[in-house]
Amino acid sequence: MKEIILTFLSVLTSRFCASFTDYEPRLILHQASADRLQYHGTQNNTVLFHKEGRDDIYIGVKDAVLRISLEQKRIMQSFSLCPRKGQNWNETSCGYITTVIQQFEDSLFVCGTDGHKPQCWKLYLPAENQTSGISASFSGRGISPYSGSQNFLTLVVDGDLYAAAPLNRDGSLLQFRRNRGKRKNTWMHDKWVLEPTFISAAWIKRKDDPENEKIYIFFREKNSDSNPEADPWISRIAQVCKVDEGGPKRFFQNTWTSFLKARLICGIPEESLYFNRLQDIFLQEADDWRDSRVFVLFTSSWNSSAVCIYSLFDIARVFQNSSFKDFHENIPNPRPGMCVADSRQLPGETLSVVKNHAEMDEWIQPINKQRPFYISSLKYIKIAVDRVMGANSELYNVLFLVTENSIRKVLEHNSKPFIISETFLPNHVGHIQTIQLDSKKRKLLVGVLDELVLVDLQSCQNYNQSCEDCVLARDPYCAWTKAGCIPVDNTERGNIQDVAGGITEICHSKGSKTHRKKRDTLEMPSCDVPQATYAVPLHLPFYLSCPIHSHHATYIWEHNNQSGQCQQAQSACLQLIAAVKEDSYGTYECYSKERDYTRCVKAYKLVPKLDNTATSVSAQGAAMTFTVSLIFALCL
Template sequence: MKTRFSVHIKRYLVYRWLFCGVCFQCVFPKDPPNPRLTLDQGDKRLSYDRNCSHTVLFQESNHLFIGGINHVLQVDVDSGQKILKNFTLSSEICAEKSCENVVTVIEQFQNCTFVCGTNGENPRCWKLYPGENYTLTMEGTGISPHTCTQNSLSLVADGDLYAAAPLYNDGTLLQFRRKAGNRISLWMHDQWLSEPTFISSFLAKRNDDTMNEKIYVLFREKNSDTSPEADPWISRVARVCKVDEGGPKQFLQNIWSSFLKARLVCGIPNESLYFNRLQDVFVLHAENWTDSRVYALFSSSWNFTAVCIYSLEALDGVFERSSFKDYNKEIPTPRPGTCVQNSKSLPIPTLQIIKDYPEMNDWIHPIHKDTPFFTSTDSYTKIAVDRVNASDGHVHNVLLLATDKGTILKVLEDDYKAFIISETHLTSGSAPIQSMKLDSERKKLFVGYPDQMAVFDLQRCQDYNASCGDCVLARDPYCAWTEHGCMSQTKGIQNIANGSTSECSRSLGRIKRDLRSPPLVSLRIQHTVPTDVPFYLSCPVESHHATYRWEHKEKNSTCQKTQSECLFLIPAMTKDDYGTYKCMSHERDYTKVVKEYKLIPEPVLSTAVQRRAQEWISIFVTVVFYICCL
């Protein structure tokens, strides 16, 4: 009883500590905490008159394939031309089970577009050909789930198809398997995972050492620790050798002979606060596999979100050097998990550890061990990362985070610190984003919603086109200031390192057109205001990182700030309240006039004019009253 009571007290203190708002910034610092800009992209949709409540995206060259219910939509991303391929079920299947054929897999496999779907809870796969033709190719059990609510993933690597999907329609026997291709089919030992949810898988290419290439699988599984303070889920990374052919006939035949797994950590280890629920993964591959980065999106039991970044070399090092959990004897040779040309010749002691002790003792930590790269109180669903060659001659990474409200967060990775460039609304609604596909070559992000597809342009430099200062303050590596304004070019004025606008002044000799401040003509507004009446002024909040003030007759006043406007209220106009008001913004080393008002008093009429006006008003009121009473 005492132990349980202490657990509850500990949990209460942790939650109070997190939610009080006083200590949260100390634990998970966010500087700055908000997106610099809130933008509305407008209507850039790929609309389709079909139910696509379960969206699967796949891109091959300039063709985007969108999987939905009973169809695949093929879109030419350059011309916008669409081809619809129907995958409706026969009446015999509909009579017995669900009529829905939800497309869950689209891959390029065996020189064709390979499509698999639930097929009325009887998974099937097809090959698509140019035009509208397709042919049934194989049973889809273990490749596609039986229903769209069941967990699954797929991967094609070097001519082999890997997949994770339940073997049975009740969702059981969910494993990661090699299903088809050049090598034999392999599956997992039943005891290796506990109620897994697979998130992502990828092949790490080694151009100079193909035999040691490995497939990595990221997932979360049920935590074996059932104590009250433990999270019910644990995030994992597993790996297998690409050349794995399974064990010999007497042991682990047709089962992965190189399978190992390790815990993936994101949080504050010193405080025992972890984000244990892996949500999504994006791998930024490099020419040398050791330079590749794994970006992982997590959620927590207290409804916070985090992004942690991992070095693939360090991640792989855990599998190479860690001891095996709960195994205390001498490690045999070859070391379990080693890639060999003929896995069927591996000795039994090596395979015995793979079977009984596949988990590594060491945990996989992010590049910065003490804190996540990014944390938020908002809920995020998807992540993508683009590598950008910027005007400063350096390569910068930009994270694209999808929210459950349908917006995209654009985040600059600045020396492992997050600078939030913008949050963009892509559609008028607030539906959660279900899928994303990055086209790095065209600098576009295809975003799948329940009933539509949106295209996010990563090079929206027109959003910072007001001046050189606005362009530089954005710190957007896609953009730079040129003689034509803020443009998506690699040559121009930009300061991605710190956003200082002093570069604008130093570079005037190279840039002919200086628009450091927008012309005030378009910003001036004149109002005629009578005395003794309340009046308020407003100007747009262009940057959430700027401070705003109102200037009037050499006096400065703070504004009443809303999410989108800076307001100034005059309770009752007096003689001293007339004149010029300027809404000023200050950000870093840049100050500008956002809006300017001129308030003038209402003209004073002569006594005769006032008497004549009153007579006409009296006549008008009498006429209106007479008409209303007829």
């Protein structure tokens, strides 16, 4: 029976126990239900509009737009998009799925499907107009999709509205266009892309050279290579000039004259491992555009994910210097893709290259041609990156990677990831659809089907056990003070924090009153936690449980001056005793060791049970009880 149990446990633990490394979250957290705002109007896509640092957020729901106060966590106002059917948006329906909310011209610009007839409105806000409400309805063709399931994006640039949306009801003629504003409407040549899925667009400002400002479009398109081994999708970045107003009347009138595209590469070439499906991007702007970076989230055909980081300077260099794919003649002057004062004066030779050879030969590589910054077996759908000033006044990047039901918090340090934590939404909350970072409020706004979840970027209370716990977190938002582990924003500079290394010796070198533990690898510190005593009969199986706080720590059991590794489950570290013997009695102490810090987590004392007659369970029955209990423990 003993051998059967041990064999079963070996298989069980190999299947259910996680691998605890620095590439796994240090802490597993659960989002507090108090930081949620529920509303009616469920739809399959959630549209958010929020200006960083403001209290108001606008959410597009079915047939309406809601104005919500983040501080009060309640709906302040609702704007019906069915004006001819009354203003009570909760009781009427006109088949309107909101797809676009943008600040444009003198109002909020709201567009939606309107029963497969895209329509746009101007939403005047209370602060701007005493008679706030919806007005000025006009066609949304080319701005909003015909249904919520179709691909689209919008971007406002210096008074102009850019959008990618299907021109036809069946989803065809999906183009990136300039649709409204001060400059002329401009669109794409239909041969430039093949069945694209547009992901994002970004305006790259150049304070010292505004005439050369670019708009970059991130998308994936169908691979023209029909080889069965080729991935069906290719990830791209394209450029157009902000000043581009199309070509002369005789050639390329109202068509982009500066459109060029290049392939984004993310993978491990020596292992022939590539992530080809662009999912999301986050632009991290710098004062000098050359120092700006783009964090790009990719997935693979087997649903794993990777993050690669690109320099805008490298992207611009490829468009400026690369040869053109399948073009073998002398490059004309002006060079195709250059920004010029009047695009309508460009010569035919330049426009011909743009029309027929818009793809670059050179691929765009991550910074320093490195491997992906981060690789995971999980499928991520969204990414946001915050720039955080630590207690030492240094700046750190913190990534927030989002699956359908969780947010992973990742520190970027020396081009390597450190997984601070993973926060899970409550089980009954729907799948995450959209996110928006508010760095000023230190919040991540998460939109699901019918509610808004406010995720605290700081969460310092989760590292508040001790100075060592706070330092080991390596969270640049948090530092140890006399008041505990609290946000750096609320502390004086110079409080205890070690983002770079997480070395807890700083707790003592800076005069912390925290009790100093021995750190000799051969001698454990004294155990000062309360001891639980159990009376256990001989010959029966038994196990002890030690709670896991940090998944980056190593957990060890000490018994009779002998150390042993524990069996690790998701939330507990187990000491397994297949059958209690005389030498099984005594004290058991569970220690965690992480970097330079060792502490006692749990202590037990097993003593003989003197009255064995009270135990009528057979050895086989006891083994079954033990096994069922253990399976439960492993699955916690």
